[in-house]
Amino acid sequence: MQPFRYHVFVCDQQKPEGVPCCSARGSREVVDALRREAAARGLSAQVQITPCGSLGLCERGPNMVVYPDGIWYSGVTAKDVPEIVRGHFEKGQPVERLINRDEQAVRTEISSRPES
Amino acid sequence: MQPFRYHVFVCDQQKPEGVPCCSARGSREVVDALRREAAARGLSAQVQITPCGSLGLCERGPNMVVYPDGIWYSGVTAKDVPEIVRGHFEKGQPVERLINRDEQAVRTEISSRPES
Secondary structure, eight states: OOSSSEEEEEEOOOOSTTSOOTTTTTHHHHHHHHHHHHHHTTOTTTEEEEEESOOSOGGGOSOEEEETTTEEEOSOOGGGHHHIIIIIIIHSOOOGGGBOOOHHHHHHHHHTOTTO | OOSSSEEEEEEOOOOSTTSOOTTTTTHHHHHHHHHHHHHHTTOTTTEEEEEESOOSOGGGOSOEEEETTTEEEOSOOGGGHHHIIIIIIIHSOOOGGGBOOOHHHHHHHHHTOTTO
């Protein structure tokens, strides 16, 4: 089923102090900004934002993945959020400059973090 | 991109004691069983298991959603996991008896939990 048009998972994994992770790199601000901007654009019912465990690529975070599209974004900041919401979620045009297409890196890194 | 064939998100949201939630209903055991069974079937590289925040429907949990398919399962237990891994992830045949098709319930419930 598809209760929403986009289901967005944002890594908010917390790691010990000093270890790179999306949480330490501002993922909570990204989650809050996504929800705020989606609401402001009248998209709350169509765009579901769900925090999640590690997506790998911790040192490139905050990372997020948008389904069912399968678009991965890395290095997202709260400042990027309006562009993502208006471009991708409102107009269906993913934000090219933030897309991560490094499939091999995701496969390699995430498989080494079975605990996440 | 599609670094894995299936990306499985399992709610492991924790709520105050006594409040129904996937965590209290055994979601951690489901996550562990999914990883164990996927590994045993040689599917670890094709099936990524990621714990996540609330998917709504807390009193029907543990809940999980499989992308890019968009198949939602509710009331999953560790005992159901071999059937899901072998049926759905190995043969591409979702486990009908566990599928949740109640789109309206997901929309209604999840939208009332913006904090999750």
